[in-house]
Amino acid sequence: MISSRPPTVWIDDSHAIVRRGMAACLQQADFVVRGESAALSPEPAINDLDVLVFEYAGPTLRRAVRLVDTHGTRLVATVREVTEQAVREMVDAGVSAILPHRTLTADTLVTGLRSVVAGNVALPADMLSRLLLHVTQTSHLGPAGLNTRERSVLRLLADGMDTRGIAEDLCFSERTVKNVVHDVLTKLNCRTRAQAVAVATREGVI
Structure with missing residues (x-):
């Protein structure tokens, strides 16, 4: 966009x-x-x-x-x-x-x-705490379900960083960051980044 x-x-x-x-x-x-x-x-x-x-x-x-x-x-x-x-x-x-x-x-x-x-x-x-109280129908994915790169990207998303900021912080291309985010959403069965951060926090992934 x-x-x-x-x-x-x-x-x-x-x-x-x-x-x-x-x-x-x-x-x-x-x-x-x-x-x-x-x-x-x-x-x-x-x-x-x-x-x-x-x-x-x-x-x-x-x-x-x-x-x-x-x-x-x-x-x-x-x-x-x-x-x-x-x-x-x-x-x-x-x-x-x-x-x-x-x-x-x-x-x-x-x-x-x-x-x-x-x-x-x-x-x-x-509002994040409200999301953590929401028992979604997402997968109960433990820390082993995401690789190190995916967890690193999730942590930076939780800190409020945008795609460009994450790419600069991790020395990735913006395309790579978007692909990682897509993979994370798929694994966690989430539609949005906000959902993914909430689920990952609740499950102890980040």
Whole structure:
């Protein structure tokens, strides 16, 4: 998804003033805001859209997942009430970043979306514990199930590093890092990097 063109984003929120505020922050950070909606109405134009920012709700989450299916658009959810169930549902659905309204600032919004556009996840540290409480249906993979390289990459993911940072730290190419991450997700039966970090931490792999 990394490209020379400015990243494109669609903003969905039930409050117009919140939408306009996020749009202004992102436009100042060189994002192109394609449009806005409330509860995904009007329906976002997904073609060539890098990021869909939407306000979390059960039905909205399901609609957002269906909309971006096969398009490669990344999902970023804003959350008014952070609960274990909400975090579990979003991570399991493949949401790349979760931004609580109580801590949402111009900096956290821009930083979170830039991380997502770079192919990473943006999950607040205090949410990781919620994920560890989630007993997923993933494999119970012990430390021997991942090789040294895979565990090294996982540790750096847990530290919040992006693909480029991991590549520089381990002296790998970015392609190699992406391949390792793919292998880790497959072995742990996870859809997202956030899930993989949570499962690996719970299982004692990292």
